[in-house]
Amino acid sequence: xxxxxxxxxxxxxxxxxxxxxxxxxxxxxxxxxxxxxxxxxxxxxxxxxxxxxxxxxxxxxxxxxxxxxxxxxxxxxxxxxxxxxxxxxxxxxxxxxxxxxxxxxxxxxxxxxxxxxxxxxxxxxxxxxxxxxxxxxxxxxxxxxxxxxxxxxxxxxxxxxxxxxxxxxxxxxxxxxxxxxxxxxxxxxxxxxxxxxxxxxxxxxxxxxxxxxxxxxxxxxxxxxxxxxxxxxxxxxxxxxxxxxxxxxxxxxxxxxxxxxxxxxxxxxxxxxxxxxxxxxxxxxxxxxxxxxxxxxxxxxxxxxxxxxxxxxxxxxxxxxxxxxxxxxxxxxxxxxxxxxxxxxxxxxxxxxxxxxxxxxxxxxxxxxxxxxxxxxxxxx
Amino acid sequence: xxxxxxxxxxxxxxxxxxxxxxxxxxxxxxxxxxxxxxxxxxxxxxxxxxxxxxxxxxxxxxxxxxxxxxxxxxxxxxxxxxxxxxxxxxxxxxxxxxxxxxxxxxxxxxxxxxxxxxxxxxxxxxxxxxxxxxxxxxxxxxxxxxxxxxxxxxxxxxxxxxxxxxxxxxxxxxxxxxxxxxxxxxxxxxxxxxxxxxxxxxxxxxxxxxxxxxxxxxxxxxxxxxxxxxxxxxxxxxxxxxxxxxxxxxxxxxxxxxxxxxxxxxxxxxxxxxxxxxxxxxxxxxxxxxxxxxxxxxxxxxxxxxxxxxxxxxxxxxxxxxxxxxxxxxxxxxxxxxxxxxxxxxxxxxxxxxxxxxxxxxxxxxxxxxxxxxxxxxxxx
Numbered sequence: 130x131x132x133x134x135x136x137x138x139x140x141x142x143x144x145x146x147x148x149x150x151x152x153x154x155x156x157x158x159x160x161x162x163x164x165x166x167x168x169x170x171x172x173x174x175x176x177x178x179x180x181x182x183x184x185x186x187x188x189x190x191x192x193x194x195x196x197x198x199x200x201x202x203x204x205x206x207x208x209x210x211x212x213x214x215x216x217x218x219x220x221x222x223x224x225x226x227x228x229x230x231x232x233x234x235x236x237x238x239x240x241x242x243x244x245x246x247x248x249x250x251x252x253x254x255x256x257x258x259x260x261x262x263x264x265x266x267x268x269x270x271x272x273x274x275x276x277x278x279x280x281x282x283x284x285x286x287x288x289x290x291x292x293x294x295x296x297x298x299x300x301x302x303x304x305x306x307x308x309x310x311x312x313x314x315x316x317x318x319x320x321x322x323x324x325x326x327x328x329x330x331x332x333x334x335x336x337x338x339x340x341x342x343x344x345x346x347x348x349x350x351x352x353x354x355x356x357x358x359x360x361x362x363x364x365x366x367x368x369x370x371x372x373x374x375x376x377x378x379x380x381x382x383x384x385x386x387x388x389x390x391x392x393x394x395x396x397x398x399x400x401x402x403x404x405x406x407x408x409x410x411x412x413x414x415x416x417x418x419x420x421x422x423x424x425x426x427x428x429x430x431x432x433x434x435x436x437x438x439x440x441x442x443x444x445x446x447x448x449x450x451x452x453x454x455x456x457x458x459x460x461x462x463x464x465x466x467x468x469x470x471x472x473x474x475x476x477x478x479x480x481x482x483x484x485x486x487x488x489x490x491x492x493x494x495x496x497x498x499x500x501x502x503x504x505x506x507x508x509x510x
Numbered sequence: 511x512x513x514x515x516x517x518x519x520x521x522x523x524x525x526x527x528x529x530x531x532x533x534x535x536x537x538x539x540x541x542x543x544x545x546x547x548x549x550x551x552x553x554x555x556x557x558x559x560x561x562x563x564x565x566x567x568x569x570x571x572x573x574x575x576x577x578x579x580x581x582x583x584x585x586x587x588x589x590x591x592x593x594x595x596x597x598x599x600x601x602x603x604x605x606x607x608x609x610x611x612x613x614x615x616x617x618x619x620x621x622x623x624x625x626x627x628x629x630x631x632x633x634x635x636x637x638x639x640x641x642x643x644x645x646x647x648x649x650x651x652x653x654x655x656x657x658x659x660x661x662x663x664x665x666x667x668x669x670x671x672x673x674x675x676x677x678x679x680x681x682x683x684x685x686x687x688x689x690x691x692x693x694x695x696x697x698x699x700x701x702x703x704x705x706x707x708x709x710x711x712x713x714x715x716x717x718x719x720x721x722x723x724x725x726x727x728x729x730x731x732x733x734x735x736x737x738x739x740x741x742x743x744x745x746x747x748x749x750x751x752x753x754x755x756x757x758x759x760x761x762x763x764x765x766x767x768x769x770x771x772x773x774x775x776x777x778x779x780x781x782x783x784x785x786x787x788x789x790x791x792x793x794x795x796x797x798x799x800x801x802x803x804x805x806x807x808x809x810x811x812x813x814x815x816x817x818x819x820x821x822x823x824x825x826x827x828x829x830x831x832x833x834x835x836x837x838x839x840x841x842x843x844x845x846x847x848x849x850x851x852x853x854x855x856x857x858x859x860x861x862x863x864x865x866x867x868x869x870x871x872x873x874x875x876x877x878x879x880x881x882x883x884x885x886x887x888x889x890x891x
Binding site for chain 2: 130135182183186187189190192193196197200201216217219220221222223224227228229231232268385
């Protein structure tokens with residue numbers, strides 16, 4: 130029995146004011162190609178399919194198209210659950226109707242999707258458990274208090290374990306933060322002021338647990354609990370990660386082996402460091418000018434519209450970091466809140482940071498004059 | 511061949527800050543009951559299923575449930591199109607997958623839904639054409655200019671008429687404003703500064719045209735072009751309308767007969783007129799206290815929080831109209847924009863309208879004093 134396990138597509142995500150839909154389409158085309166080539170028995174999508182509860186209509190259309198290609202075009206069933214970014218109600222629309230066609234959805238908390246498959250060794254039950262806020266679990270189980278994330282998951286899994294056919298191998302598709310898991314900057318924490326992490330041992334009894342939430346591919350419990358990782362890099366902290374989907378083999382005894390298959394992004398995400406002139410010179414020889422570029426500029430002085438200049442070379446340059454500024458900035462914010470500084474002191478700090486120069490007496494007088502003129506105009510307006 | 515034709519459900523609509531979902535659920539329960547009882551060959555839903563592009567999740571869940579009950583529970587296919595209130599992309603999610611299960615969706619402009627049925631007299635093709643903005647039709651047909659609504663519809667229908675089986679009887683499900691149709695206050699005009707109306711003759715050649723958009727049930731072209739009307743009353747202008755769904759019989763020769771079947775609302779919409787005290791007294795005997803009440807108050811003087819007093823009797827009282835105010839109000843707004851009046855003149859107008867009294871000298875002085883005190887406080891703050 131073979132599954133293609135993927136998660137955290139975050140369709141419709143905006144990265145530095147830029148839609149990633151074209152990149153996502155490029156990756157999903159490869160994913161559909163993999164399904165055609167490797168012929169898994171089912172595709173499992175472990176939540177955060179969309180980046181937000183109300184995704185842009187283009188993202189809805191893309192998902193609809195991709196799922197149709199897999200389910201109708203390739204006759205491969207899909208089981209998909211809502212993650213913490215999805216609206217369960219919206220994602221779960223038409224679930225009973227779609228199940229008849231081969232798309233098994235678990236949207237709102239409290240609803241599960243089930244898919245029974247079989248191979249020469251007998252049946253395999255795939256169960257999709259959508260992400261549920263602890264407050265929702267409290268309501269569903271009529272609890273007096275809101276449980277923590279670990280207790281929430283325990284309660285939901287206990288309800289699932291009371292299934293009729295204990296002889297079947299069982300695969301769970303879920304969305305959670307497993308304790309010890311390595312996060313990155315693009316995951317939205319499940320609980321305020323904490324990770325909402327749960328121990329991997331809560332999943333005991335399932336032959337394979339296909340998880341979503343953490344964007345880095347990683348494995349727990351000797352391979353039985355696994356994150357496929359996100360479709361693509363969604364933050365600078367992921368620049369060195371290899372993104373992949375997981376092809377999971379479940380043998381007759383329930384033993385698991387996982388193959389990670391890399392997807393080729395349309396544009397790589399790269400961090401370049403140097404002075405602006407240095408980078409622009411290097412850029413002239415760059416064969417991959419379409420890549421997403423984060424520039425760490427080492428220039429100390431003022432720069433005139435550096436982003437426009439970068440984009441003349443790399444049209445998809447994303448962001449700029451001024452290393453001098455960010456190293457000195459810390460000192461300023463520690464010394465005093467900028468709100469508590471007098472205007473001249475604030476400007477002196479600014480000048481020191483940007484130009485590495487002091488606000489001498491002549492400049493201080495000029496600044497005061499400008500400030501007074503502005504104040505006078507404001508008073509007259 | 512028998513169809514249940516309905517339209518303009520506007521699920522998730524808010525009426526005077528009040529969700530109508532409970533009312534809509536009550537009506538849709540009856541509609542499902544009708545399908546069970548009268549056993550149509552298909553249910554046709556002619557657009558404006560939701561009230562807005564992004565409906566509340568509860569409305570999405572209600573639609574999902576109702577469609578499942580009809581399609582799965584009663585094994586009756588449904589063909590549903592997007593109207594001008596719907597987001598075609600959102601409504602059309604999973605259309606090819608849902609069609610396999612018996613739910614035929616036409617969401618985005620340019621996509622149609624088709625459903626082939628048959629009876630003893632031969633095949634019947636049902637075609638669902640979603641609402642398309644003229645600008646979308648321009649893009650789809652690569653036109654140089656944006657066509658008007660009539661031309662848009664003509665172009666779209668011409669494309670449909672090139673269908674293979676000309677022998678089949680044909681039913682069109684569409685969303686449009688037919689010229690001469692009677693509108694009401696709850697329809698959103700299809701074009702700015704006009705109705706976007708099209709002549710009924712554009713639909714020539716179809717045996718039956720199941721329309722949505724106009725909220726009053728009405729018929730054109732001798733019964734071949736028909737509006738089922740909305741699920742319920744969505745504005746005061748509909749207070750005297752009988753809302754219904756239409757059971758449509760199409761015989762072997764393509765002749766049409768329509769039966770309008772009334773749905774019983776959970777709460778009636780009623781307009782009551784009289785003084786506040788008068789209404790409250792009448793309300794004490796009212797057996798239908800849960801109804802939606804619009805009160806036209808004839809009182810001339812000031813009233814202390816009349817809505818709260820009305821809601822003590824009718825908890826779902828919706829709105830209040832002051833007949834004295836609304837009759838006089840016209841005069842004031844015609845005379846001068848309130849923004850151009852000095853505060854004392856504005857207050858004099860207000861006093862005249864509310865209390866039917868003049869701002870005499872003593873009052874004028876008191877008003878000036880209050881105004882000055884307020885101005886002084888504001889200056890000091």
